[in-house]
Amino acid sequence: MNDVVLLLGSYPLTWGRLVIGMAASSLFLLTIVTLLLMRTRRERAFEAAVSAERAREMDDKVAELTRIQAEMTGRMQTIAEVFGTRQSDFVRLISERIDGLQHRVGQGLEATTRHQTENLSRLHERLAVIDAAQKNLKDLTGEIVGLKDVLSNKQSRGAYGQGRMEAIIRDxxxxxxxxxxxxxxxxxxxxxxxxxxxxxxxxxxxxxxxxxxxxxxxxxxxxxxxxxxxxxxxxxxxxxxxxxxxxxxxxxxxxxxxxxxxxxxxxxxxxxxxxxxxxxxxxxxxxxxxxxxxxxxxxxxxxxxxxxxxxxxxxxIIQVEVQKLLEDVERLDGRVAKLDAHFRQAQDDVAQIRISTDKIVKRGQKIETLEFDEGEAGARAELLRLQGRSLRAVE
Missing domain, CATH: 3.40.1350 (Trna Endonuclease; Chain: A, domain 1)
Incomplete structure (x- = not known):
């Protein structure tokens, strides 16, 4: 185990060191592989989660699209109904407008025809006037010719001037x-x-x-x-x-x-x-x-x-009549003054009469407030009765 297998520079490589190195290398590779596997698993789990989230979002979007489609379908049906109603109203309005337009066009044509008829009648009248004017012009031409003949004659010319002068003066x-x-x-x-x-x-x-x-x-x-x-x-x-x-x-x-x-x-x-x-x-x-x-x-x-x-x-004459009118007005003023005096005298008499009646009423009230015996009161009432008056009449 301690035998040298390889020299690496000045460092001898033995079998034990080689085995330890290989074991360490294997452990390192295993660690790396493990780490790579764990990383791959985490990535797959993340991808699965992302896929699930995307699927969920897709489902939500599909559901939202389905809801929007249903709403659009309802709105389209409502729009179709409204459009149908509006179309019928529009058709009715167009029909009414067309009927009114036809009526106005008919009235316009009738008025135009009547106007043209009136214009033609007026034109005929004017043509008749023009014909009459032409006739008058012809007559005037003949009169001018006759006037020329008149002016050529001294006596006729004198009579013409005399007649025109007399017409101006008479007018x-x-x-x-x-x-x-x-x-x-x-x-x-x-x-x-x-x-x-x-x-x-x-x-x-x-x-x-x-x-x-x-x-x-x-x-x-x-x-x-x-x-x-x-x-x-x-x-x-x-x-x-x-x-x-x-x-x-x-x-x-x-x-x-x-x-x-x-x-x-x-x-x-x-x-x-x-x-x-x-x-x-x-x-x-x-x-x-x-x-x-x-x-x-x-x-x-x-x-x-x-x-x-x-x-x-x-x-x-007007001055004389105005003078007479002024005299009449003066006499009327005097008579009105006399009548006013009579009215004033009558008002004074009425005022004096009112004063007398007020005095009589006050005295009657004073008499009523006096106390008499029953015999005296009866005698007083009998006396008033005999005289043909009553206490109320006195008041």
Whole structure:
């Protein structure tokens, strides 16, 4: 056992030491194997526990999933029922909406049809009006042609101007404020004489107007022809202005001015634009040239003057009536004062009567409070009875 088997450097290795070393090695290996087995067993037990825990958790999760599935199934059934109910309500609502829409569409179509029918009837009426207007236009065209023929004739033109002037004056003034074709003191007869309130002198309105020169002036071609026509217009106008001033301006009988009526606004515009010198000379001759609109304006002013004069005339009558009314009011006031005095006297009399009755009542109460013998009381009652009164009546 002590024999050397192997030298390890300077250290001799014997069989005993070798056996001890091998035994120690075997024990070490056995210990290691044991430890490894115990570790393996612990790991397997841990894995088994982990597996069991995982299985338990899996079972819990499956149970939870089963519960959730059952809840989802119930909720799905509830949702299906609610959806079915809502679907029926939705279908009913859609049906009602469709019915309402159809009703509104039907009403809209009916209203549109009625509106279109009304528009067509109005269109027919307007077409009838247009036809009537066309007819009137044709008639007016014929009247214009006839008016042209009238204006081409001097006498007809004078009658036309006279008629238009008379229409304007008749529309604006009362019948007593004007006179057509009167005879003046110099035996001249103006077309119209307007009498203003508060003035005996009349305002002369002449309706005769020289139109030939204006016609030539408008139809003139070239400067020379236009100049000749303008000269004729000036000559005719000044002659007519002179005739009016000499014939119709009579001191003390007519106004200081006279009016020359132009029957057309266009003629008056041409006269004011191209013949201002004629207008100024007419003004200096105290002759005012007026168009239909200016004559209507002047007539309105005269109408206001006539109305004011009538108001002043009626104002005196109103003042007299107001004075009489004031006198009646004064008499009524005196009578009311007398009646009030009577009422006051009556109130005083009633107050005196109330005082007397109060005194009588108080004395009756005092008499009631007095004590009488039975005989005296009976005698007093008999006396009151004989006199036709009672104690209560006295009270």
């Amino acid at each position: 604006g003034l009362p019948s007593g404020a004007f006179e057509f074709q009167p005879t003046l003191s110099n035996r001249m007869r103006p077309d119209c004489l307007v009498r203003l309130p508060g003035d005996e002198r009349g305002l002369v309105v002449d309706a005769k107007f020289p139109l030939e020169g204006f016609t030539q002036f408008r139809e003139a071609k070239g400067e020379e022809a236009r100049s000749r026509a303008a000269a004729k217009v000036r000559s005719d106008m000044l002659v007519h202005v002179k005739d009016i001033a000499e014939k119709y301006l009579i001191p003390g009988e007519t106004q200081d001015i006279a009016m020359m009526f132009v029957p057309a606004e266009s003629i008056y515009a041409d006269l004011s634009e191209h013949f201002d010198d004629v207008v100024q000379k007419a003004h200096r001759a105290r002759v005012v040239i007026v168009s239909p609109s200016l004559l209507a304006l002047a007539i309105q002013v005269m109408q206001a003057l006539v109305r004011d004069a009538r108001i002043r005339e009626e104002a005196h």
